Amino acid sequence: MSYPRIALASSSPRRRELLAQLGVDFQLVKADIDETPYPNEAPRLYVTRLARQKALAGLACLTTAMPVLGADTIVVANNEILGKPADFAEFNRTMQLLSGRSHKVMTAVALVSSERTLQQLVSTEVYFRTLTAQDIDSYWQSGEPHDKAGGYGIQGLAAKFVQRINGSYTAVVGLPLCETEQLLQQWQEPV
Numbered sequence: 001m002s003y004p005r006i007a008l009a010s011s012s013p014r015r016r017e018l019l020a021q022l023g024v025d026f027q028l029v030k031a032d033i034d035e036t037p038y039p040n041e042a043p044r045l046y047v048t049r050l051a052r053q054k055a056l057a058g059l060a061c062l063t064t065a066m067p068v069l070g071a072d073t074i075v076v077a078n079n080e081i082l083g084k085p086a087d088f089a090e091f092n093r094t095m096q097l098l099s100g101r102s103h104k105v106m107t108a109v110a111l112v113s114s115e116r117t118l119q120q121l122v123s124t125e126v127y128f129r130t131l132t133a134q135d136i137d138s139y140w141q142s143g144e145p146h147d148k149a150g151g152y153g154i155q156g157l158a159a160k161f162v163q164r165i166n167g168s169y170t171a172v173v174g175l176p177l178c179e180t181e182q183l184l185q186q187w188q189e190p191v
């Protein structure tokens with residue numbers, strides 16, 4: 001199966017590496033958008049909107065027409081969206097919410113052109129063991145939490161906190177490969 005050449009609207013090194021795993025020919029494009037949620041916006045609507053807006057922002061920057069892929073990842077606990085922690089206090093509060101229970105990681109992907117939008121939401125349940133104050137302190141000191149939704153990276157040092165997951169590992173890291181590949185295949189099908 002051959003895929004269309006696409007642009008990836010992302011500055012995330014994880015997304016770049018994951019997309020490369022599919023063997024897709026792609027270029028990078030910037031996608032800076034305002035990530036503020038609308039008042040009372042449901043997490044699943046928020047994450048899907050952001051993936052689409054990133055892709056559309058990328059599309060607006062292109063000089064050669066091609067489909068643009070955007071993605072967004074959020075961590076949700078108690079129906080609250082836990083973003084990238086701005087400081088230790090926020091990180092500590094996030095870790096208290098995640099400790100000893102399960103939460104959801106939602107990743108949305110959107111593939112857009114000026115004529116079409118294909119999108120998909122993938123939700124994965126992640127189970128954390130109970131975290132000690134020492135776990136939380138030393139994980140913060142590692143520098144890993146800063147640029148990650150929910151303040152952790154399952155692919156990094158936080159792997160030792162994760163007892164199990166129910167869903168897509170690649171979606172937790174930032175790009176669900178099975179669903180992304182299906183969107184690319186669907187793009188090639190006659191409409």
Ligand SMILES: Cc1cn([C@H]2C[C@H](O)[C@@H](COP(=O)(O)OP(=O)(O)OP(=O)(O)O)O2)c(=O)[nH]c1=O
Nearest residue numbers: 010011012072073148149152153154172173174
């Ligand atoms: C939960 C989790 C998130 N993350 C990352 C994936 C995303 O890069 C980041 C969530 O933030 P996003 O806002 O989805 O993405 P981003 O700002 O990093 O990149 P982009 O330019 O595409 O907008 O958190 C991990 O790497 N591992 C994890 O286990």
